[in-house]
Amino acid sequence: CNVASGSALLRDEALVADILEAVVNAVAVPVTLKTRTGWDAESRNALRIAKLAEASGIQALTLHGRTRDDRFTGHAEYRTIAEVKAGISIPVIANGDIDSADKARAVLAETGADAVMVGRAARGRPWLLGQIAARLAGRDIADPALDTIHTLIRDHLVAMHAFYGDAHGVRIARKHIGWYLDALPFAVSNTQRQQINRAVD
Template sequence: MAGITDLPFRRLVARFGAGLVVSEMVASGEMLTAKPSVRAKARSELGLDLPTSVQLAGREPEPMAEAAKIVADMGAKIIDINMGCPAKKVTGGASGAALMRVPDHALRLIEAVVGAVDLPVTLKMRLGWDSDQINAPELAKRAESAGVRMIVVHGRTRMQFYNGRADWGAIAAVSEAVSVPVVANGDIVDAESARVALHRSGAAGVMVGRGAQGAPWRLAQIAAALYGRALPQLPREGELADMISEHYEDMLRFYGSDVGLRLARKHLRWYAEAAGAPLVDEMMRTTTPEATLALIRAAFSERVAA
């Protein structure tokens, strides 16, 4: 969820209710440069009593360990190691899912991070690199022995990227291999898909990624259905326009007006697609915050969240 689960979006998801929110992936090497825009990815001040996990990606143990120390000092409650990103620019640098091809090296990286901080360390991975190298259960066992406290598994291989359907049943082998909690991920978009994923995977929980795009209340809806919690109060009609406007303005404050205006467009499109709102093309072309806010009001004032 790089470029999506930034602090403004995590604040919004947390406001509706979630068990845990995770930062967008932060490159460990870039974290060490102290560049403000990179450090901003790891900010965790939600304004609510909800833990934030900061996800780090990298290929060498030492920078990963140093980056973990930095984000711990910034207030992270959990450090998550990314060994699941399938993007070519990440795997081409021997990070993300590419680490599953070299489990001995991956373990050295895990051990370095666990040894660097007193925080819980978790691991995000895929089933394996491809259908001929399904090694998630083996890697999970070794990660548990190294001190990892929770494992999230996306039910696809790296070579599948996001094609086809996530194989939740294949995650069951990971659940059986370890005693730490395993979390199922991939194609979980509502309560029904969450129930099926839990049943097939034997996992302790689910992680929602793309299913929350345009619907920051989705995690709270799923939790309510699965665990008998109170349903979140969804924004209705004018309330939906108010919420989207607040999200938009929070992004402008966080990134600055020019960058925030551009980065917010993907969220506005997802909101419009989810609510069946008009004026999408106009919102994608606006060049001032004032014009965008006016279009948000026009597009969403009579729409409801679902």
């Protein structure tokens, strides 16, 4: 919404400290923080923000390996996450471009992070989370068969309709179906996608 909130706060470390302390003191539950490595490549201040967070009582920190200026372009960098992990004692969760079980394991090894957080890569592939957990436990899980994916999509759609109601549920379902289609091992025609995007029930 471009009102100097969110990652824009990375340019005002004193305000970050005030906000974190106020939130931690206002609630009786553990508070965590997710942020980026800095405002831009010339001002990566994630370690200073992380130390402020730890001092304020934040219980865990998730760090996305891009700056605010990067948005979602280029590739996540993990050096800053490793520096933050080495510089604070609260758990650090690595985030950014973790799109496979192999990548999750590599990011954990590179950063020393306590865990990984998967974001956009799980859209349309919710089984990725189980694959990552299995790989980290020394096992492998193959991609599900198409009939399993079909059942998963159907169950997901039913759940969205039940939760959001029919009118809103179908609008939300459209984007999820698009993500599932992107993950399929074959192409879906533009005509088929347009039919889904125009669906009203």
